[in-house]
Amino acid sequence: MKNSVKILFLLIGFQFYSCSNSDDKYITLTAEEGEQYSGGETTFFNATEEAFGFSAPNLTFDEQSDFGIGNSFFRQSWVTAPASTTARDGLGPFFNATSCSSCHFKDGRGRAPLVDGETAHGLLLRLSVAGVNSNGSSFSDPIYGGQLQDNAVLGQTVKGKFNIVYQDITETFEDGTVVILRKPNYQINSLGYGEFASGIKVSPRVANQMIGLGLLEAIDESTLLKWADPNDNNKDGISGKLNYVYDIASNSKTIGRFGWKANQPNVRQQVAAAFSGDIGITSSLFPTENCPPGVDCDVIPNGGSPEITDSNLNKVALYSSTLAVPARRNYTEQNVLEGKKIFETINCTSCHIAKVQTGNTHAITALRNQTIRPYTDLLLHDMGTGLADNAPDFEASGSEWRTQPLWGIGLISTVNKHTNLMHDGRARNVTEAILWHGGEAQNAKNSFKKLAVTDRNKLVEFINSL
Template structure:
């Protein structure tokens, strides 16, 4: 056998090196310095089912105390009024869940219901029509409001229920591998207050894992705008742009950062909106109950005005802001590093930005000046007709979605016992999620379809290491 055709395999520790001839050695890939610290100093090294529930290690003593109190308000159930538990009464009168953790179980990710009628699963339906209010927000259904609450307190008629029917179809990859995809269709039933608007826009939304929100909030606006390319000036087919949304506290438009369409400007308003829409708890930001016409909510016992104080709202917002980001696993494995290279080669990094530095002005010092690896640009992108909900949200169109942060994606199954992805949970794994990409991500999806099985597996190993 000729020397040039010999294959030499050297096993050193757990790394593999190969050479095709005596002078041509394979150089192993190496992880970037600090790559395991996804959240900078706000990273926590734990890969158990509690991985999403730890405080950032760099909080002050006072912040740790507020984190604990915020955690209790996040996890414990709210009850109907009147109650001896005056700090936690006021549930409803219409609601989707009785606690924040009902949708964000273990601070993690929700999923679609497994069977019809399952409640507190973490999927809700937003409702809107093609009319705006004075602040630029699209109006909700004239009867049912901006969200379908599928539960009600005793004595009140539930707004309605829904079922999901999936349409399955097959996507074929270049090597002949077939993948089954499913498209959800939503069927309303048991509507309690009459028909929905004829021009209704429906947008299903899954509850996301809670990690790293304060770090995303701490990214300077100028940094986000530098990543934007609304006119695709570099002709790469990617034209991310910010959403400008109404900030209640400042009574002005701000860049949206949170929600599937970046429709909330900061963590505090996101938390207050969830209290209002999901649990029916009023705050100083959202002081009104979600009542259909004809229902006099003033006659229904409530938990005060507002039902959660600003102090406790701030504690829940701090808790939500300072949940640590889990550290990377297997980040130095050669197959993971090969997958990282594929991720870059097929241009996933145009939207899923690997590394960003936070600014130095955030109210929580632990969030400042951190080098983080969220794999998002926080911008809106047209994801094509396949994922479109056709429901605009402030400046976001019906085809646009915010780039999903990928940190923690590989631990969703560990924490929440499922791998459902995308805004409505239709994707049952990472492969399906990629194959649903369209619009600005069409080229990346098509490149994924051309990969060999080894390249695909390496890519998936990389994504699941995040």
């Protein structure tokens, strides 16, 4: 009897130990408080194809009104002058698109042409040559300027066209899985005004989703300076640095935040530069038409001087600043939370910083003191030779790019019906985008390649929840 009791006790103890040991190995992960509010109080809960198009819900009545006017100027097409629509005439004479929404469809992300001859849907080519202007910007091509406009108004010769030829690049995961990446090569043809300058640098740029720009602008400079580590003093292999660019309105050098190489200091100048380069619309910041030598722009009808008034430019800038960030989806699911942990473990958060507080000085009160989750440090990082365009941009080298904010990335497929990523759309999904990382991100990429397929999928699930 005593032996039976002793055996029963041992069995019960063994079962208890086994269950307890198993429970110790499995730890339920939980989301952070407020993790769903990617844009703080400016977050909007909508995951439809309109997800990028809502205003921040905490704007004043007057700001909501200006948002609506800015929205109309962003979405509606500009026409050639003269026209009865005097507020929207002056297109060109050379341009890439007729409206902001042509490239940022539904305030979302553009893509490269799918086939030769297709009109570009938000991909353009920047042009530069060796040398630096007095304000620190790169020299443009003396004939074609700083951007290849592939459309022109009636009566003018188009500057040029381009097509893309892709080269296959093979990447192999540690488990033997093979992924074929595609490296784009740009072939520019049908040049209308002669050859490019010797040593021309061509840098493709895809239009980004427009959400949360004002929140990024509202981050204090002191925060960005704290994140910067240009000499890698902490020896972690990450040496992010700030770009210092020319602010036209203040005629000074300041921190760059916007654009693929952080070459614009604020939303207003970014918007004005796009009006000038992409649509051919002059403003007080960019009053000169993009005309090659031999073309007299003064005799081509225009929409006034400037073609967009400061008042309307300011409304488009406010619209662009206050597009709400969509809320997170699936953020409490265990697979997503495990993917988040992997994202942190392989050190993606060294550049894609998850959470930050905006400052208290932005002109738009709604953007102040917000806890946001953009997953960026807004710094320049050397991404290696695979992504290099070899085109310096102020203090950005030919292989340095600004850390792309990841908020909204999982909704691009819903809004824009594609999943193409990176500065030129070469990556067809999140996995390919990670595999293109090099330079300072090489170690994170190598860690990703060593993950089991289940962990890779969890990481991708997490990123697509942002």
